[in-house]
Amino acid sequence: MNNRENALIALRGGIPESVPCFYSACQIVIPGDGFDVPLIGSAAAYDGYGVHQTATKESGGAFTPTPTATPVLTDITRWKEQVTFPDYDAIDYEKIAAQDRAIFNLDPENFVQDLFCANGMFERLHFLMGFENALMAMMEEPEAVYDLAGAIADKKIEFIKKAAKYYQPDYFTYLDDYSHKTGLFMSKNTFRELFKPHLKRIVDAVNETDMNFKMHCCGKMEDLFDDFLELGITAFDPVQCVNNIPEMKKKTLGKVGLMGGLDVQGVIDMPDISEAALRKEVRRCIDTYAEGGGYMLYAASTHMYNPAAYAPTGPLGIIIDECAKYGKNYYQK
């Protein structure tokens, strides 16, 4: 059984041979269409919705809206006039998928192929408006927010069909952070009224393809977990340690895979973190979360897009090594 096969068992909620580690078992696929995020290698650029984004050192090279840029959407009730949407049919996906396979050395025989679809409905809303304006719009003009979220979901569904045809990943990971370190950005009712119906359409669209849907939701998202499960979601990342993962696993074992656990803010991404601390954190995760399977070691770390971090002495290289040693044949002991 190779790392890919071992990891797929865990992602489906089953009991693999060893505790899988995302960084050695999976490859991230980021479509090179420049729509949800600017193309990798750009320092700053406009995305497919006209939002100017900048890759910052603080975010590990990830793109976020440029703070000095004027928001695209200044009046939520005028979103049809103010927001432009990406045209997926204008892209030659056959060509760019081939380029992406070469650039990222994609190896679907040996690694789980995990396509990241960034900036879901909520994130796109605040990318368009600015964070505070988006949160207030959700309260003051919920009908307009619901409609805009629906239009964004329609675009995601267009892309889902392209992704299934041209990239054929194992997992389609939909990224939308509804929570922060200590709780949700909005009430459960607000999520249910504004976003959940559209999220169901997105999940269903993925489930109609050969891809599997994975929900990426950073922060303490456990209060939405039952809602997510109700939508038929069967894999989650980055399930951060601020959630009660052992309690969540009681609902998921044998059916759903959880990917996460590593303390990204307190350990993994801390500057000058020691090798011993990284190894200790890997062992803590395995001891606390791996029992019964359905678990893969992971953190949405700022190191993920830095190839040097995967070297044996780099933080991810150390995590890979410790997981391979401490988690080896964990389920056969």
Next chain:
Amino acid sequence: MSKIEDVKGLVETGKSKKVAAAGLEALGGGDEAKGILGAMGWAMGVVGDKFSAGEIFVPEMLIAAKAMSKGVGCAEAADGGG
């Protein structure tokens, strides 16, 4: 219910489009600007307590603050520009 109670309720529920008019009505009804400001401060205290208790979230807090800001503007203007 007195108009000042209306102002409190509008701030607490984040009705920023209505709070200025309610504030003016309260002033017109004889309430002092200082009293209206105090009522709005009290309402924000309630909002803060609800947020701390996990009963409301950041969006509700933000629209309450926006409503208070509108109300303060109105009361200050009525009070001679603050």
